[in-house]
Amino acid sequence: MIFCSLLLAASACASTIQMDDGRTMIGDIGQTSGVAEDPTRPSPSAGEVKVTPILIIDDGLRRTFVNKFRVRNILDVDREKPIVISVWQDHAEHGAMVGAVGRQLRVTPFDDYGRRIYEMQAAGGSISVVQGITEVTPTYTRVRGLNVEPRSYVWDQRLATSSIPRETLSRILQNAVPENNPDARLQIVRLYLQAERYTDARRELESVLEDFPQLEDLRDELHQLRQLGAKAILDEIELRQQSGQHKLVRLLLENFPAGDVDGKTLERVREMLVALDEQDARIALVHRLLDELVAAITEPAVQRVAGEIQAEIKQELNAASLDRMTAFINLADGDALDSDRKAALAISGWLLGSNQASDNLASALSLFDVRAKVLAYLRAPLAGEREKLLIDIRDSEAGDVRRVAQLLKLVKPPLPLPEEQERSPGVFELGTAIGPGLGNVRYLVQLPPEYDPLQRYPTVISLNGAGFRPEMQLDYWAGGQGTDGVRRGQAMRHGYITIAVDWLQPHQYSYGFTADEHQKVLAAYRDALRRLSIDTDRVYLSGHDIGSVAAWDIALAHPDLWAGVIPVLAAADEYIKFYTENALFLSWYFVCGELDGDKIEQNAYEFDRYLKPKVDTTIVELLGRGHEPFTDEIQRLFDWMGRKTRRPSPEEFEVHSMRPWDNYFWWVEFDELPAKSMVSPSSWPPRRGTRPARLIGRKYPNNKLGVRGQAGKTTVWLSPDLVDFDKPIEVEVNGRRVTDRDNPIEPELRVLLEDARTRGERQRPYWAKLEYP
Structure with a gap:
């Protein structure tokens, strides 16, 4: 055991909880039937059956509530008794x-x-x-x-x-223990070690050994602390590499502290440096082969296009995009192919990805032209201009739906990030129209280090609370700005884009559940999709205070958009209480304070419903805490987000709606919902007996879809994720077949491009749609 001579503390029995998503938590375990239940309540009286499906994990800082059926394993383990230093x-x-x-x-x-x-x-x-x-x-x-x-x-x-900042904690601990007592000083070392703050533990131990030379036998422990510290640095480097921060990774590896570090760790460092060198060599090889290729092409028109592609690749090829050139690297260095076919591999691989690379030069040249027209279509403000571009794309050899859909996945965002809108390093202040005649919405963006538009980034969309500025949401997720204007918080470490929407009206102190509020958030998100390289399968909606109520409500109204939802200080109210069925399709992480008024009691009914086995929910209650941001929970939030992705379209869904604008769920859009179920926010609360509209979609075997719901008009959106376009597609609306066997549904380029343009979704756009009636 590491520190066997230093850590002779007693063991304590604690439980390690392994969740089904891979998270682990350590603490004392209890069970309850509801989050507001008094855990000291005596056993049920005779005849009462007490169901306790909820686990409570108490680590002294917080209580975490999870459904016990989402726990993979509970281990009672003997672990070192936590050090407690009294002040x-x-x-x-x-x-x-x-x-x-x-x-x-x-x-x-x-x-x-x-x-x-x-x-x-x-x-x-x-x-x-x-x-x-x-x-x-x-x-x-x-x-x-x-x-x-x-x-x-x-x-x-x-x-x-x-x-607590390291310098502050160090001074407090030094003043809390007798300076001339080595055992008390070693308690600080032990505390840092248990907290996995290995650098702090090493510094403190070095100070102890300097003041107490008689403890020389503990010098070997310094070596072990250096090993642990080196391993922690290597873990950080690997995190940065996964986040796409390749320049920083090389810098850290080249300056890795090699002194007194074991061979296994240094070997891993060398392996990572070799891999980076090999990656750089492959990039250099691509450039050399392209230089030779362009020089060998004799046809002027082909050479011109190849030269344009070469210039683009020379500027943009890096670790994130190198895989696109795999087929070209494997087949172009030799005489097996002529220059035309090599050029085709380079162009098509760069535009479609290596798996879609083709050696047909005419098709590759057409792809290059089609990509330019597709980007122009996505940018064009006028319908007439888009119509002309659509005709040109259709007439191109490479203008079929399948290849255009693949192009969309790999193109850079169609709209630029205006340089004049950069307020500080990586921070942009942007705005977009909410809708015709509805004004604009402002939003802020913090890009992660080494942002590359050819790489997809997970993204947090965060909504501020009453009396707070959107800039504070950037501070929460990405860290406060240093003297150099750079943030160094968790979003920056993990490589997340952070978006803060300026969604509140002046002097607004409560959330109104209105269409205007929804549209501000969704308009900012869609505009960001057009300007930023966002991984739409990893977008997390969050908020503080009334911003968390907005996040909760908007997520329930649009459950198909988010990988996870993080309401901090939320209070369940109005539509939230009627939309619980919609929560089944999302992952939830609620954060609240034990002393934040009666929030726990106010939310208890909804929290208990969310803690059923079908809903992926974590609820955290910080002890002795009230109405505050809870930066304490930020590292656990990133661990949670790193394990959650947007779910694919469910095989079957039933959702509820009580507002006309809550009408688009996955692949079905319902218009003219029944008036008896619709309740305007200004008319809340609903009349007694009002029930939400039930909207149902189901995927059947044999390429069949079914939709149920009272709506004046129903639009079914189709994509390869949902149906096989090479086979007959059958669609039923309210039990009635609405597809024609003699007129099968075919992918439509117009539908594909309009969907990508209006929703900003380039990863999973729809290829066709059916409108009924």
């Missing part, structure tokens, strides 16, 4: 009890002795509580109200120890 404070045992924590107004940094002032909103004004750190553990730091004049507050709050 003396004159904490209040008597005084005003903090039973609810209002909106956070001001929080001062901790001083060297672990004290700060927490100012919060309260009835009639604000209150300020003097707090002090009383315990530090690897997972959480306990903060309590102190005895002060004129008024003391009894308040027990928990913070993630990882959320």
Whole structure:
């Protein structure tokens, strides 16, 4: 065991929970039948059957609620007892009890002795509580109200120890333990080690050995800490590589701290550097082969196009796009093919991907022309201009639906990122029209390091709360700006695009569940799809305060758009309570505070429904916390998002709608929904007995689709993910067959391009549609 001479602490029994999505959590486990249930409630009385399908994992910082059927395994393991370092404070045992924590107004940094002032909103004004750190553990730091004049507050709050800046924590711990007591000083080393803060543990141990030379036998432990620290650096490098930050990866590998690092780790570093060198060599090979190829082409028109492609490849070829040239690399370095066929492989591979590469030069040249026209179509504002382009594409050799669909997957975003809109490194302030006559919506974008439009990026769309600016959502997800204007938070580490939508009206303090609010968020998203390289299978909708209510509601209204939903400080209300069936198709991560008023009780009914086995839900309640952003949870949120992708169209779905604009679900669009089920937000609450419209879609065997729902008009959208266009397609609406065997449904270039243009979806556009009646 590492640190066998240093860590002689007792073991403690704890449970490690392995979730079905691969996450692991450690803590004490309890069971409950509802999130608002008192866990100290005695056993049920005679005749009462108590069902406890919900697990609670308590790690001292938070309670995490999950459905027990989504747990893969529970292991009771002996692990080292967590180090607890006590910090003396004159904490209040008597005084005003903090039973609810209002909106956070001001929080001062901790001083060297672990004290700060927490100012919060309260009835009639604000209150300020003097707090002090009383315990530090690897997972959480306990903060309590102190005895002060004129008024003391009894308040027990928990913070993630990882959320306290390293320098601040170090000073607090050094002041908390006797400087001349080596055992107490070693407790700090142990705490850092258990928290997996290996660099901090090494620095502290070096300081201990300098002050206490008699502990020289612990010097071997420094070596082990260096190994752990080197492994942590390598893990970070691999994370950055997965995020597409190849320049940073090379820089980190070339400057890897090799001193006193074991051979296995250094071998992995060498392997990664060799792989990068091989990758660079393949890129250089592509450029050399293209130089030779263009020089060998004799036909002027072909040479001109090949030269244009060569210039584009020379500028844009990198690690993200190198796979496109695999067929060209494998077949072009030799005499087996003539220059025309090699040129065809280069052009078609670059445009369609290596698996679709062809050695037909005429077809490849047509592809190059078609791509230019497709991009022009996606940008064209006028219908007449688009119609002319459509005709030109149709008349081209490569203008069939299948190849155009593949082109769409690999093209760069059709609209540019205006350089004049860049406000700081990687931060753009953008805007777009919401709809005819509805004005514009502003939104902010933070790009990850080394952003490359040829690579698809996971994306967080975040909605601010009342009284807060959208810029604060960028700070939350991507980190605050440093003195150089650069953010270095978790979205930057993991390679996520962050979008903050300026969705609130001036002086708006509640969410209205309106079409205008929905359209602002969706319009910003669609415009971002046209300008940014977003992986539409990995888009996560989030929000704080009333922004979280908006995120919750918009996600339920459009469950086909999101990979996951993260409401922070949300409150279930209005349509949310009628749309629970829609939640089945999404992954949810709710974050709330134990002392945020009565939020848990207010949400309890919905939370309990979401914690059924069919819904992928995690609910986190931070202990002693109120109405605040909860930056403590950010690392666990990225771990969760990294495991969630947008689900494919379900084999069968039933969703509910009570608003006319909640009418597009996966491959079915319903118009003119029944008036008896529609309730305007201005007319809320609905009359007694009002039921949402039930809208059903189902995929049957043998290329058959069925739709049920009362609507004046139904549009069925079709794609290869849904049906096989090479076979007869049958569609039923409300039990009536609406397809004609004599007129089979065929892919339509117009449908494909219009869908890609209007929705901005280039990864999974629809190829055909059927309208009924």
